[in-house]
Amino acid sequence: MRKTNILVRISLIIVVLISLVLSYLIWTNNQRYEKRTDTQTTTKRDVTSSDTNEQNLAQVYLPTEIISVDSKSQHHLIYNHKESLVSELRDTMKTWKIWTAHASTSKYDELISQSNTVQLVNPDQISLQLFGKVEAQKALKNAIRDRSFTRVIFSTEGDIDKVFFVNDQTKKIWQSRVTDAKVSKILSLLRAADYSAKVALRSVQGQVRTFYPEGLSLRPYSYLITRRNENTYISALLSDSANSTVDTRESGNETTYYAGNYNDYQLLVDHSTDQLKYTDNTQSDVPASLQALLEQSFKAISEVDNPLTDVRFFDADTDNNTVSFRSYVEGFPIFQQSDFGAFKVSYTNTGSQVDFSSRILQVPIPATTSRVALPSTQSVLDTLKNAGYATDKIQDIIVGYRWVPDTESTDIIDLKPTYYVQIGGKWRDYQDWLADKSEVK
16 A cells, blocks of 8 residues: 555656656747747748839839820820739839930930820929839939939831930930830730820920810719828827837817927927828938939838838929929829828928828728819910910829819719819919919919
């Protein structure tokens, strides 16, 4: 009996020891596994974030117009409602090899009217080095000297052996030799376009703009929208500051959040307009080049963490170090989403500022009205002139969509096509200029 008790105790001790050893192995292996999993997850997240940023950069700086010039030198604006034609074209160009750009002897007026060509048009000047970056073209990306251009032009007649980078403001042209380009792929994409409108290129205050001599007909759109909570922006913009404490001050419809050792970071929220202003007083380096201005501005809007799917570059003011971005529908910009569009980024030697809207386009819903017919561009300018607006006061004119709140639902907005005209630095629907002539002098 006594021997039996001793054996039982020894057996229990052995079982306990085995249990402790197995528990130790499980704990330590699990810690190593968890550590490895965290590392893998972090690495994957970083790669995904990097890939997403590169995709967004290429998307934000997409050209906004495709102009096809036929055999009779007639220009047509084209796009495809089913697919993003401009994305398809630029993805095709990534398979080309574009060599170093050099000054061209081509004449500006002849080149932009050349038959059997395609023009990819940006709303304002962009950097050739930035183009090389998003197009994965090393010769352009790593060029010793950068250039600025507005439109890319290449021939669709015969082999594509060169491409032109044209600056509409300075009329300067650079050209690059091209290899590995197949014109058949380009022609196939152009044939897939399901919308075409006759256009002409005309000058407005030194800027070449797309005019519609026969007017045009566009679809109206309606969208569900969401208004992002300001806590989302506090987390994205203020939580990583040197001082994690966030102070708050209220003033009427506005709330200002402060963070940082010396309140260097500020987020102003206007609840009446859903507009926000983020200021970083530690960012005192003004971008030294157009490429730096465009890339830093993109980084700034990325940090806001709003979706960038429909956001496109709209204009750059290198004199004031300001870049504007707007939401686009079918290649046309949306106005009145806010006072400035989707984003406006500004740099000074005392800090940087990002103005943005918390109103985000979500899901398109069927519009209740048929296509809207717009008059010719020249007739709009003539109407403004007859109303008293001096021609030299009209800075710009463009077809765009007016953001109109739906009368029955605050979660729906209607997008109505119209002409927008810039006078005195302000963009307004031309009909608003006609109704309010306070700028007539």
